[in-house]
Amino acid sequence: MEYFEKTIKEKEIYNGQIISLKVAEVEVPNNIKALRELVSHPGGVGILAYIDKDTILLVQQFRKPFEKVMLEIPAGKLEKGENPEECGRRELEEETGYLAKKFTYLGRIVSSPGFCNEVIHLFKATELYCGKIGGDQDEFISLHKIKKEKVLQMIKNGDIVDAKTISSFMFE
Amino acid sequence: MEYFEKTIKEKEIYNGQIISLKVAEVEVPNNIKALRELVSHPGGVGILAYIDKDTILLVQQFRKPFEKVMLEIPAGKLEKGENPEECGRRELEEETGYLAKKFTYLGRIVSSPGFCNEVIHLFKATELYCGKIGGDQDEFISLHKIKKEKVLQMIKNGDIVDAKTISSFMFE
Numbered sequence: 016m017e018y019f020e021k022t023i024k025e026k027e028i029y030n031g032q033i034i035s036l037k038v039a040e041v042e043v044p045n046n047i048k049a050l051r052e053l054v055s056h057p058g059g060v061g062i063l064a065y066i067d068k069d070t071i072l073l074v075q076q077f078r079k080p081f082e083k084v085m086l087e088i089p090a091g092k093l094e095k096g097e098n099p100e101e102c103g104r105r106e107l108e109e110e111t112g113y114l115a116k117k118f119t120y121l122g123r124i125v126s127s128p129g130f131c132n133e134v135i136h137l138f139k140a141t142e143l144y145c146g147k148i149g150g151d152q153d154e155f156i157s158l159h160k161i162k163k164e165k166v167l168q169m170i171k172n173g174d175i176v177d178a179k180t181i182s183s184f185m186f187e
Numbered sequence: 188m189e190y191f192e193k194t195i196k197e198k199e200i201y202n203g204q205i206i207s208l209k210v211a212e213v214e215v216p217n218n219i220k221a222l223r224e225l226v227s228h229p230g231g232v233g234i235l236a237y238i239d240k241d242t243i244l245l246v247q248q249f250r251k252p253f254e255k256v257m258l259e260i261p262a263g264k265l266e267k268g269e270n271p272e273e274c275g276r277r278e279l280e281e282e283t284g285y286l287a288k289k290f291t292y293l294g295r296i297v298s299s300p301g302f303c304n305e306v307i308h309l310f311k312a313t314e315l316y317c318g319k320i321g322g323d324q325d326e327f328i329s330l331h332k333i334k335k336e337k338v339l340q341m342i343k344n345g346d347i348v349d350a351k352t353i354s355s356f357m358f359e
Contacts (some may be wrong), residue, residue, distance in 0.1 A: 028200065028208070029200045036201060036226075052203050125348050126297045128259070171357075
């Protein structure tokens with residue numbers, strides 16, 4: 016069964032620095048009307064980076080929606096006109112200080128398809144070498160090098176909960 | 188390095204049927220001020236349901252943010268006061284028509300920690316038996332029974348992109 020929700024009308028609620036929000040009235044089958052709250056997001060990139068064959072680079076940063084720090088793979092938003100690989104290489108260097116000789120596409124995920132159009136492209140980075148740490152002046156990030164086995168354990172026991180980080184291992 | 192972003196002021200932009208949005212001005216280290224756009228979401232549950240030992244129930248539904256149908260594990264939002272297991276059992280029956288004798292907690296994921304506080308609790312359902320299909324009158328869902336091996340292949344080749352679906356296999 017493939018069906019389509021036709022937009023009857025929509026209203027922009029907010030257009031901000033990263034996301035925008037609109038509310039759409041849609042028509043679903045049987046002429047029923049429904050409301051859809053739609054967050055628009057530029058999308059981003061996450062990088063599963065190996066500093067050696069069994070050690071992964073993770074970054075820890077404060078996440079305001081949860082009021083706490085979280086451990087995740089290096090990641091960032093796509094800038095206007097930027098392609099995912101370019102974005103991934105830039106974010107990896109900004110957040111970890113490393114560049115990668117090998118940068119392989121793993122796949123893409125959608126984080127919350129019920130209300131948000133965010134797509135995250137995942138890459139695997141290997142054969143790393145030193146670049147320089149930089150990046151946004153309002154981002155404070157600490158770098159962690161953790162054995163893959165330990166990372167998988169931290170996923171299972173709930174110490175790592177970020178969906179892009181967890182998903183990235185399904186593409187290796 | 189653990190640090191905290193103190194809220195200087197915040198403004199509610201929208202308070203809707205599922206999500207709400209506020210914009211906060213925060214103070215990050217070095218007295219720098221930054222803006223955080225924060226989407227609040229009630230959270231939800233996703234269910235990795237096995238109809239037999241190697242066949243999984245997936246649901247296909249139209250996702251307005253992408254203007255297309257997507258294949259995902261059965262899932263739904265937490266109602267007020269509902270606990271995750273209760274929500275998961277309800278959604279599984281509503282979306283697939285099945286009840287489960289065994290309903291095991293797998294873990295939780297956060298879908299987009301940069302701007303949204305959504306948490307999705309993941310369960311594994313086995314020993315299924317027939318209930319009745321029902322649910323929201325504005326949801327149109329088709330049920331698919333797909334071999335696990337094929338599901339894993341569909342993740343790798345990009346036919347399944349939903350993060351909660353992909354993540355659920357990391358907890359088994």
